[in-house]
Amino acid sequence: MKQVFIKDGKTSEVKKIEVNEEELDNYTTILELLLKIREEREPSLVLRYSCRMALCGSCGMIINGRPRLACLTKVKDLGDKIMIEPLRNLPSIRGLVPDLKPFFAKYRSVTPFLVADDEQESPTAPYSQTDEQVKRYLQFNYCIQCGLCYSACPIVATNPKFPGPAAINVAYRYAADSRDRNKQRILKLDTPDGVWSCRIAGSCSMVCPKGVDPSLSIQLVKSSLLKR
Ligand code: FES
Known part of the structure; x- marks a missing residue:
């Protein structure tokens, strides 16, 4: 079981979501995980993305304390607890979306x-x-x-x-x-x-x-x- 913590940049509220590892494979990215969470459990989750292949640069976020592209970060490379926050040093628009x-x-x-x-x-x-x-x-x-x-x-x-x-x-x-x-x-x-x-x-x-x-x-x- 993976525990995913998602912080809203505007309200600072942190939501905890438990994800069964059987729902993931070796290639599941954080972006795919977030989209799945939004589709199945948290329809209000706000995030920015476009290309899904590390080209557009729009899915940046802090994942386990480090700025990363969500579409380039595999869930399997992280621990059982995953903390996801909006990028730092920028104001927040909403959810995981910073104002660039x-x-x-x-x-x-x-x-x-x-x-x-x-x-x-x-x-x-x-x-x-x-x-x-x-x-x-x-x-x-x-x-x-x-x-x-x-x-x-x-x-x-x-x-x-x-x-x-x-x-x-x-x-x-x-x-x-x-x-x-x-x-x-x-x-x-x-x-x-x-x-x-x-x-x-x-x-x-x-x-x-x-x-x-x-x-x-x-x-x-x-x-x-x-x-x-
Ligand atoms: S979605 Fe384009 S860089 Fe991640």
């Missing part, structure tokens, strides 16, 4: 897209790059904006002005791209509440479901600023 507006506001603030090169011969011509140029930013490009790193970050928890790992990571991703011409993106992070707030706890990199290392990209931004 603060996260995306910070993400947008670093201009998270390529700024075109005015000197390019034709606006429709392809921007070609060498393999070396691609390697400089490729691993930082896999972020799916799930907010797990933001939820895990102890600096975000204590300093609301800190942009957070995902925003700084995407800033580095574009700054390291040979096609980009935005010089301000990195300079805007050169403040005590910006990139220098990071104390290299590394929690962001530990919880990233896509293997991105935001802790590294933050240090690379610091390094670029020092070189300037």
Whole structure:
């Protein structure tokens, strides 16, 4: 028998649900378990999800104390007691659904897209790059904006002005791209509440479901600023 505890982010109420292990198999994910609970026992359970395959980044939640994607977490890998809560460091909308507006506001603030090169011969011509140029930013490009790193970050928890790992990571991703011409993106992070707030706890990199290392990209931004 598994005991599942589900915390409502708005009311802080915790519901305990007992699940017979015969209802599960080796591949049952937390997302599937929650959908089953909602269908059969708790119709008021509120959660966010879409792709069910770790692509859309919408099913982030705290599972047994750690930010994880519900669709990527297997029930069998957890103990007999499973605690499920909404992501931390974000306001709650309802149930397990956090309000991601603060996260995306910070993400947008670093201009998270390529700024075109005015000197390019034709606006429709392809921007070609060498393999070396691609390697400089490729691993930082896999972020799916799930907010797990933001939820895990102890600096975000204590300093609301800190942009957070995902925003700084995407800033580095574009700054390291040979096609980009935005010089301000990195300079805007050169403040005590910006990139220098990071104390290299590394929690962001530990919880990233896509293997991105935001802790590294933050240090690379610091390094670029020092070189300037
Ligand atoms: S449902 Fe899309 S990442 Fe989990």
